[in-house]
Amino acid sequence: MNHLLKNKLFISTRPKGQSDELNRLLKEAGAETVEMPLIEIRPANLSEKENDILEQLEQFQWLIFTSPNGVRYFFEVLEKRGIANLPEKIQIAVIGPKTEEELSFFGYSPAFVNPGNTGEHFAAAFLKKVENNSYQPRILLALGNLARTVIQNELSGVAACMRLNVYKTVIPDLTDEKTVQLIKDNRYEMLIFTSPSAIQNFMKRFNDISAKNIRLACIGETTASEARKQGIQPLVVAKNASAQGIVESIIQYYS
The missing domain is CATH 3.40.50.10090 (Rossmann fold)
Structure with a gap:
């Protein structure tokens, strides 16, 4: 499993301070991670x-x-x-x-x-x-x-x-412009979503990007259902709705 995701960049949309476990598991598999919170609690x-x-x-x-x-x-x-x-x-x-x-x-x-x-x-x-x-x-x-x-x-x-x-x-007041540019330039592997509201907020912020060009992984079927409603077909849907579950599903996708 180690380094299976080497040189692949994943962007977490989880609330600030809630991506630690997800980032750790992805890095253990060799991935790079960036945080772009799309919801604030x-x-x-x-x-x-x-x-x-x-x-x-x-x-x-x-x-x-x-x-x-x-x-x-x-x-x-x-x-x-x-x-x-x-x-x-x-x-x-x-x-x-x-x-x-x-x-x-x-x-x-x-x-x-x-x-x-x-x-x-x-x-x-x-x-x-x-x-x-x-x-x-x-x-x-x-x-x-x-x-x-x-x-x-x-x-x-x-x-x-x-x-x-x-x-x-709520939608966070600020979004890091460097990360925004990564998405607009298509320089990422997948966006990771863990809630329907994050999907909705993403589409409001990035309404100039075609839904068919968005690559994402969803933590479960509820979030995936919202993605499909927005015209996006998820590449990965975790069977176990947890950080561990979504990373395992991503690794399985590349295996």
Whole structure:
């Protein structure tokens, strides 16, 4: 595997500070990497009503996190409000090992970990866990403003779900011009995308480049679906939605 990607330049579009593992794995395979964040994660501005929800967490039986960002910004909001601990009776469910790892940083362990990596996988598995309850559980989902509604929709018949957007995704103010020029001059191997919103922001920034000339790798099918919607056919779609998974899929592509 070493140096299979030698002299190939990959551009990561992940948020600033979130490409370390991806860069390390690519460099171990001989690749060069450049970062060009196309999304920026910021704390959401919660309304008074939304802040009140945080003071009444004891009303919920479950708290669901679908990403490390959701975990991070949820506990950041709690800290700002002086809430030291979650109610003892509340159980936590998460999507994926990275979200579980972030949760452990705050001293909590999930009662349920999704076996897959998507909202559809989570909803199907979690539905089996709660559908035979003698009561309808109250569930709080800590999400970002662009997160899909698939979990709430799938659980609506067996649970009372409340959504709390604790972070928001925006287009970064600045993009490095040297990296922009690499793309315009077609001097890169692949762009790496890990979210549909990054695809959308890319097309807004680079609307003068033909979609058929864009080479990209996607972290999973949800992101790949957005690429196809924009007229781009991904060269690589990771089966395992993680940095490790996307690098393994890229290496497999070149093998």
